[in-house]
Amino acid sequence: MQQTDSRSATWTTAVTLATVGGFLAAAGVFLGWWHVDAFRQSEIFGRELVHEETLAGTANWTGIVGLVAGLGAGALGVVALVSSSAGLHRRAGVACMALGALVVLAAVTGALLADTVAEESWLADPALTMEGAVALGLLVSALGGALTALGGLVAHRAGR
Numbered sequence: 001m002q003q004t005d006s007r008s009a010t011w012t013t014a015v016t017l018a019t020v021g022g023f024l025a026a027a028g029v030f031l032g033w034w035h036v037d038a039f040r041q042s043e044i045f046g047r048e049l050v051h052e053e054t055l056a057g058t059a060n061w062t063g064i065v066g067l068v069a070g071l072g073a074g075a076l077g078v079v080a081l082v083s084s085s086a087g088l089h090r091r092a093g094v095a096c097m098a099l100g101a102l103v104v105l106a107a108v109t110g111a112l113l114a115d116t117v118a119e120e121s122w123l124a125d126p127a128l129t130m131e132g133a134v135a136l137g138l139l140v141s142a143l144g145g146a147l148t149a150l151g152g153l154v155a156h157r158a159g160r
Contacts, residue, residue: 011089012081014154018096019077021147025070025103028144029057031137033110036118039129050128053121054135060117062110066103066141073099073148090159096152103145107138 032054040050057063073096080092110117111134118132 010158011093011155014151014158015077015080015092015096016151018093018100018148018151018155019074019081021100021144021149021151022070022073022075022077022096022103023144025100025141025144025148026067026074027070028137028139028141029063029067029070031056031140032135033057033063033107033138033141034059034114034117035133035135036121037131037133039131040127041129047129054137055117055121057110057137057141059121060110060113062106062113063141066106066110066145069099069102069106070141070144070148073103073152077151090156093152093154093156093158097149097156098152100145100147100149100152103148104142107142107145110134110138 034055036053036055037049038051039047041047057066076092076095076099080088083089114132114134115130116132118130121130
């Protein structure tokens with residue numbers, strides 16, 4: 001019976017977590033990062049909702065950064081898992097930590113820019129008041145980024 005080195009098993013699990021997190025972060029971009037509401041103010045009806053829409057993360061540079069970093073982490077994780085290169089194994093954890101942190105930073109920045117994204121959307125009209133809010137996809141991307149960073153940290157510490 002052959003025993004598996006626990007450090008090797010930990011590294012593999014951690015890189016798998018980072019890989020799944022990266023692809024989850026990328027998928028969140030397409031679920032929608034912002035919910036935009038357009039309101040019109042009138043004397044008769046008061047404030048009425050004219051239109052609402054959910055915008056994908058690709059509507060702003062923050063979502064594109066999250067998408068690229070998430071796909072990069074996912075692809076790097078797959079390559080590291082199938083590779084036998086010790087150098088790549090050592091660097092994969094650090095790269096996944098950095099890419100995961102970048103996704104989280106992009107998501108936080110995207111959340112802070114929700115009203116700006118709403119005002120720049122195609123719905124924008126001087127007669128309308130635009131309001132933006134965070135949508136589910138942004139939270140999914142942030143969670144995926146956190147998983148990627150955590151997996152990268154554990155992979156780096158486990159070494160291989």
